Amino acid sequence: MSQRTILRRCVSCKKVLDRKFLLKVTRDFQNGVVLSSGMGRSAYLCPTESCFEEAWKRKRLQKALRCEIHSSFFNMLQKQLNTCIDSDTEA
């Protein structure tokens, strides 16, 4: 067993998935809310349009991270999402 599977729950659909399939959003103690990096409280989200919308409209990430998230972060996240979906199509 060379790779350990780390399971995390999506904040929107509540599905439990391998962490590598999820987007990680971290409330970094220095840099604020960041994607795929940072140290601090984290929340996970499926890289799908539906989970993104659910997270955005219902403030799932804000609730999970217990802080406000600027709309520019969501814009960035959505762009990231589109690249994730694009790269999935080749599989």
Ligand SMILES: [Zn+2]
């Ligand atoms: Zn989800």
